[in-house]
Amino acid sequence: MSCCSNSQEKIVTNSSCCGAEGAKESTNTHSCSTEADKATASCCSSEEGSKGIGGSSSKSDTVNKSCCSTVEEKTSCCSNPKGATVGVDSAQEGEEIEYRVYGMDCPSCASTIEKGLQRLKNVISAKVNYNTEKLQVVANGNYSSAQLESTVQNLGFTVERIFQNNKMRIYDVQGMDCGSCAKSIENHLIKIQGVSDVQVSFAAGNMRIEHTNPVDDILKEVSKIGFHASLQTRDRKPVENKRNKHELLNTIISGAFIAIGFVGSYIGFPTFVSTILFANAIVINGYQPIKSAYYAVKSRSLDMNVLMSSAAIGAAIIGEWFEGATVVWLYSLGIYLQNRSMDQTRKSIRNLMNMAPSMAWIRVDNDLIEKPVEEVSVGDTIVIKPGDKIPLDGNIIQGESSVNQAPITGESLPVDKIIGDAVYAGTMNESGSLEVEVTKLIEDTTLSKIIHLVEEAQEQKAPTEAFIDRFASIYTPIVFVLAISVIVIPPLFGFGLWSEWIYKGLALLVVACPCALVISTPVAIVSAIGNAAKNGVLIKGGTFLEIAGKINAVAFDKTGTLTEGKPRVSEIHPINTSETELLSVAYALESHSTHPIAKTIVQYAQDRNILQAEGSLFKNIVGRGVKATINNKVYYAGNHRLFEEMNISLSSVDHIIQSVQQYGSTIVIIGNREKVLGVISVTDTLRTTTVKTLDHLRKVGMEQIVMLTGDNDGTAKRISGQTSINRYFTELLPEDKVTALKQLQREGNKVAMVGDGINDAPALATADLGIAMGGTGTDTAMETADVVLMADNLDKLPYTIKLSRKALTIIKQNIWFSLIIKFIALGLIFPGWLTLWMAVLSDTGAAIIVILNALRLLKSPNH
Numbered sequence: 001m002s003c004c005s006n007s008q009e010k011i012v013t014n015s016s017c018c019g020a021e022g023a024k025e026s027t028n029t030h031s032c033s034t035e036a037d038k039a040t041a042s043c044c045s046s047e048e049g050s051k052g053i054g055g056s057s058s059k060s061d062t063v064n065k066s067c068c069s070t071v072e073e074k075t076s077c078c079s080n081p082k083g084a085t086v087g088v089d090s091a092q093e094g095e096e097i098e099y100r101v102y103g104m105d106c107p108s109c110a111s112t113i114e115k116g117l118q119r120l121k122n123v124i125s126a127k128v129n130y131n132t133e134k135l136q137v138v139a140n141g142n143y144s145s146a147q148l149e150s151t152v153q154n155l156g157f158t159v160e161r162i163f164q165n166n167k168m169r170i171y172d173v174q175g176m177d178c179g180s181c182a183k184s185i186e187n188h189l190i191k192i193q194g195v196s197d198v199q200v201s202f203a204a205g206n207m208r209i210e211h212t213n214p215v216d217d218i219l220k221e222v223s224k225i226g227f228h229a230s231l232q233t234r235d236r237k238p239v240e241n242k243r244n245k246h247e248l249l250n251t252i253i254s255g256a257f258i259a260i261g262f263v264g265s266y267i268g269f270p271t272f273v274s275t276i277l278f279a280n281a282i283v284i285n286g287y288q289p290i291k292s293a294y295y296a297v298k299s300r301s302l303d304m305n306v307l308m309s310s311a312a313i314g315a316a317i318i319g320e321w322f323e324g325a326t327v328v329w330l331y332s333l334g335i336y337l338q339n340r341s342m343d344q345t346r347k348s349i350r351n352l353m354n355m356a357p358s359m360a361w362i363r364v365d366n367d368l369i370e371k372p373v374e375e376v377s378v379g380d381t382i383v384i385k386p387g388d389k390i391p392l393d394g395n396i397i398q399g400e401s402s403v404n405q406a407p408i409t410g411e412s413l414p415v416d417k418i419i420g421d422a423v424y425a426g427t428m429n430e431s432g433s434l435e436v437e438v439t440k441l442i443e444d445t446t447l448s449k450i451i452h453l454v455e456e457a458q459e460q461k462a463p464t465e466a467f468i469d470r471f472a473s474i475y476t477p478i479v480f481v482l483a484i485s486v487i488v489i490p491p492l493f494g495f496g497l498w499s500e501w502i503y504k505g506l507a508l509l510v511v512a513c514p515c516a517l518v519i520s521t522p523v524a525i526v527s528a529i530g531n532a533a534k535n536g537v538l539i540k541g542g543t544f545l546e547i548a549g550k551i552n553a554v555a556f557d558k559t560g561t562l563t564e565g566k567p568r569v570s571e572i573h574p575i576n577t578s579e580t581e582l583l584s585v586a587y588a589l590e591s592h593s594t595h596p597i598a599k600t601i602v603q604y605a606q607d608r609n610i611l612q613a614e615g616s617l618f619k620n621i622v623g624r625g626v627k628a629t630i631n632n633k634v635y636y637a638g639n640h641r642l643f644e645e646m647n648i649s650l651s652s653v654d655h656i657i658q659s660v661q662q663y664g665s666t667i668v669i670i671g672n673r674e675k676v677l678g679v680i681s682v683t684d685t686l687r688t689t690t691v692k693t694l695d696h697l698r699k700v701g702m703e704q705i706v707m708l709t710g711d712n713d714g715t716a717k718r719i720s721g722q723t724s725i726n727r728y729f730t731e732l733l734p735e736d737k738v739t740a741l742k743q744l745q746r747e748g749n750k751v752a753m754v755g756d757g758i759n760d761a762p763a764l765a766t767a768d769l770g771i772a773m774g775g776t777g778t779d780t781a782m783e784t785a786d787v788v789l790m791a792d793n794l795d796k797l798p799y800t801i802k803l804s805r806k807a808l809t810i811i812k813q814n815i816w817f818s819l820i821i822k823f824i825a826l827g828l829i830f831p832g833w834l835t836l837w838m839a840v841l842s843d844t845g846a847a848i849i850v851i852l853n854a855l856r857l858l859k860s861p862n863h
Contacts, residue, residue, distance in 0.1 A: 095139060096136055096137070096138050097136075097137045097138075097145075097161070098134060098135065098161075098162040099134070099149075099152075099160060099161055099162060100135070100162055101128060101133050101134070101135045101157050101158070101159050102133060102158045102159070102160070103157040103339070104128075104133065104157060107130040107469065107518045107522060108303045108476075108513070108514075108518060109128075109130070109157070110128035111301060111303065112292075112301040112305075113126070113135065113152055113155055113157065114127060115296075115299040115300055115301040116154075116155055116298075116301065117135075117148060120144070120147060120148060121144070122139050122140055122144075123137055123138070123148070124138040124139060124140060125137070126138075130522060131525070131526045132455050132526075134162070134455075135152070135159065145161070151295070154291070154295045155292050155295050156288055156289070156291065156292035156305065168208060168209070168210045169209055169210075169211070169218075169231060169374065170206055170207070170208050170232045171206060171208075171209065171218070171219075171230060171232065172206050172229065172232060173185065173200065173205055173206060173222065174205070174227065174229075174230075175226060175228055176205065176227065181227070182207075183200070184225060185198070185207060185222060186198045188224075188225050189207075189218070192211075192221055193213070194211050194212045194213030195210070195211045195213070195218075196210045196211065197209070197210040207229070215231055215375040216375065219231075231372055247336050250284050251329065251336060253284055254280070254285040254325070254329050255281075255329055255333075257277045257278070257280050257284070257325070258281045258322070258326065260277055261273070261274040261275075261277035261322070261325075264277070265322075274321075274322075278321035278325040279316070279321060279325075281325040282312055282316060282325050282328055285325075285329055286309065286312055286328040289305045289309050289312075289328065289331065289332075290309045290313075293305040293306040293308075293310075302476060302477065302480060304515055304843075307509045307510060307512055307513050308327065308328070308331045308510065308513070310506070310509050311324075311327050311507070311509050312328045314502060314506045314509075315327060315503075315506060315836060317502075318502050318503065319499075323503075323835065323836045323837065324836075326836065326837040326840075327510070327836050327839075330837055330840040330841060330844060331840055331844060333844075334840070334844025334847065334848060335844065338519075338844065338847055338851060341848060341851040341852060341855065342523065351534070352407075352447070352450065352451050352454065352534075355389070355407045355425075355426035355447060356373070356389060356390070356391055356392075356442075356447055357373070357389045359372055359373065359391070360372075360373050360382045360391040360392060361383045361384075362376060362381065362382055362383075363381040363383055373392060376391075376392060376438055376441070376442070378438055378439060378440065378441060379437065380437075380438045381397065381436070381438075382394065382435070382436050382438060383435055384429045384433070384434045384435075384436060386401070386429060386432060386433060387428075387430075388428075388429055389426065389427070390403070390423050390424065390427050390428070390429060391425055392438050392440065392441075392442060392445060393422070393424050393425050393440040393444075393445045393446055393447075394422070394423060394436035394438045394439045395420060395423075395436065395437050395439060396417055396418065396419050396420065396421050396422075396435070396436055397437050399419075399433050399435055400417065400418050400434075401430060401432035401434050402414035402415065402416050403427050403428065403430060404428040404430055405424065405427045407426045407428075407534075408426060408427055408450070408790055409791035410535040410537065410790060410796055411536065411791050417434070422439075424445065424446045424447065425442070425445040425446065425447045425448075426447040450533060450538060453538050453782065453788075454530065454533045454538065456540070456541070457529050457539060457540050457542075460540075460541035460542055461522075461542060462521060462542025462543050462545065463542075464542075464811055465521040465522055465542060468517060468520065468815065469518060471517075472514040472518045475512075475514055475517075476514055479508060480512050482508060482512075483505045483506075483508035483509045484505065486501060486504055486505040487504075487505030487506075500832075503836070504832065504834075506836060507834050507836055507839045508826075508839075510836065510839035510840055510842075510843060511822060511826055511829070511839050513843050515843050515844070515847045516814075516817075516818040516821065516822075516846035516849075516850050517818040517819065517822070519847055520811065520814030520815050520817075520818050520850045520854075521811050521814070521815070523850065523851050523854040524810050524811045524857055525542040525807065527854050527855060527858050528803055528804070528806075528807040528857045529541075529545065530858070531803065531859075532803060535796060536789065536790040537787065537788070537789055537800050537803075538788040538790065539787050539800070540785075540786050540788075544769060544786040544787060545804050546804070546807075546808060547769045547804075548752070548769055548787065548800060548801060548804035549805045549807060550808070551702075551750050551751070552701075552702065552704065552749055552750050553703060553706060553744055553749035553750065553751045553752070554697060554702055554704070554705055554751070554753075554754060555706040555707075555708055555740070555741060555744065555751055555752070555763075556707050556725075556755075557737070557753075557755040557756065557760050557763070558684075558709035558710075558711065558715075558716075559684060559710075561756065561794070562686060562687065562690050562719065562723070562794075563685060563686055563719070564684060564685055566596075566600075567596060567666065567682045567683065567684050568600060568683060568684075568685055569600060569601060569680060569681070569682055570665055570683040570685075571681035572678065572681075573653070573678050573679040573680070574677065575676055575677060575678045575679075576652075576675065577677050579678075580610060581677070582670055582677050582680075583601075584610055585613050585635055585637075585670055585677060586605065586668070586670050586680060587601070587602060587605040587606075587610055587611075588612050588613040588614070588615040588628060588635075589615070589618075589628050589630075589635060589637040589670070590626065591612060592618040592620075592628070593626050597682050598637075600682055601682070613630050614631075615628040615629060615630040616629050621638065624639060624642035624645070625637050625638015625639060625642045633672050634672060634673065635670070635671070636671060636672065637669070637670050638668065638669060639668070639669070640667070640669060643671065648671060648676070649676075650669070650676060652676055653669065653678075653679050656679050657669075660679065660681045665681045665682060665683040665715075667680070667681055667682075668680045668681075668682060684715075686719065687794065689793045689794055689795045690794060693794040693795050694723045694725065697724070697798050697801070699798075700798055700801055700802055700805075704726065704727060704744065704749055704751075705724055706726075706729070706740075707719065707720065707725045707728040707729070708728070708729050708732055708737045708740055708741075708763070709729070709730055709731075709732060710730075710731060710732050710733065711730060711731070712730060713730050716730045734762055734763070737762070737763040738762050738763055738766045741753060741763055741766045741767050742766065745768070750768050750769075751767050751769075752767055752770075752771055752787075753766070753767030753769070753770055754794070754797065755770075755771075755772060755773075764784055765784075769786050769787060770784065770786045771786070771788075771789065771797070772788050772789070773789040773791075773793070774789070774791070803857070806856075810853055810854055814853055814854065817846065817849065818846055821842050822842070822846075824842070825839060825842040
């Protein structure tokens, strides 16, 4: 029994809690939870302006008497008072609502859904992305979510709402007796500070709350009014797509009918028996496609369901029952296999989502409490045991361990972590127990950003995919019109029998569906982008995947990309003193400088337990060095310009300076006005992976490997001599790097620029492909570049180039295969050699082969 009827409906005697607005209450039965309530109170009020279930509560309500025993506040039993409309949600002007759609077997399904939804009232636009199974609806006013979901289901798909608002959370609620309870919860929670919107559904047994205060506060407030709430966590399974299982069962049953009917026709079954079996097979397998076709036609969409249903019905009309049954059976089997295959490609995002655990152990005083990750706040301390996955981003405050960061960075070896180091959600704690202070909520973690970027990338259409879609939108109507012409025109002018030309036209209808063609590109792109993300490489979309496959020149920023970006002391050259004394004076001079080279020298001295000389009157000399008074003498540490300007002779170290600079190192001269004590050489060393990476790039056919640096010729020459770099540009300012890239492009090269994503932003934007490295913890790198190498090294770059080239190859193979199969099928129609079942195989069979070919991209190419 419903607690209330719609306010616009008439009274339903003895069953409804309340009738039309202003009507008297039902005389016999109320939806009250206690006998006392039934005896003493009206179960209905006639509130003005309040909203029904699913609507937002107002701050004040005029009420009569509660009919629910568990509710302390007074409220109306009617959950749907005046002004509310069942199944209607409120949307702001141009609000975007997202859904997940299950059951699409090719991009034409997405087009059908779009056309069907755009005809609904208050729906401004509808966009469906086949790759990520997402539906984005822009609506205004009181759009009908029930009607929207019903429309999608009528077209043959299942749909599930996605809530993206980081402040919006969904809770399950237990203990509600009727809609009045839902209203009571809304009225109570909307008054709580930090809560901006509440929507409670008695029917669904849940509530959606937009709030900024802690989850525990919400749970306590709900318990105060007699109910129990629990936050829905990420391990709650989404709506299951049962369509596949149902279709498989139908396919098996109808296949058995077809086989019995076919064999029976040869062993003496009466013709009508075989016909009944074939007709049953058509009904069993064809019901859903024909129903979907009906709604697709209403939406003015010409999809595969329309074409296939027309072929099956047409075959039955002309007496080809076996052909019609075979068509729907092969179509059903093909769709089932397509969905199973496509599921493999879509697992890339699902696997990413499942990387991080849904629960976390929180330290509260001396106790450990397990909570859903959604309930954990920034600043909480979580405990990760050996062998457990890390649930949230944070910094280690207690313990040491090795952490396997492969899910985020793609690194093959675990990374040692100590107190102060950052850890990321989804990575694995290998050995020691860790206590981590949470720095990011679940929706802000690096893993969540990766998932978001991968989904966005898979939703973007590559140039090839966009071209194929345009081609298909022209091809299908032309072939459809041609099929109708083939059915009607020849027999009208006496060329052959109607049944003969109808059969050929039906075969042409089936061939008109470009399923294999339109699926050829997106499935390859989804597979490649998902594989890349699994290996610690974020490719921002199909466009960039295609560009990466065409790159023939790679330009590298030197500092921090090819090199460590951390200078190290490489040589000590004392003159007329000991190395210990030289380092002692250098330590004293550089200890008050913030320059990276000064810090390097100080660290070097500390590591060797050198005692710092006592000094005073420290002063930085901008662009030159530093000076201080040591043992009543003024000492200097700086470059050769500093000593030349003070007319201090460098003749004793000239040969050392020339030798060091030729090698590409930076020199720091130590001395006073009387003499030079010595020279310290500082070098930015190559990364351990640089040489191997550049060699691999050369092996995969990269024609130009270029280095861009602000350093002098000596440094560039040294690094190029140690690596496969065949060209370099030196002494560059940031704007000069842009000029260098444009020069490479003018020479006919497709250029990728590899940098850190911050200092090299202009160069990354200028290159045909911008590649940022070290994406973990660097939001700017993720935002600015077209491709992000999540690990702070280059060893994934050759893999990315090879994967992109492999993807391009597979896309071309798929397109040519799809086109060739179509043209062969078209050519076989007019001689009468193409049967209906062959036409179905040319479409669904080709689509399956195309998907299986693209699945090869889920396997990483050898580095």
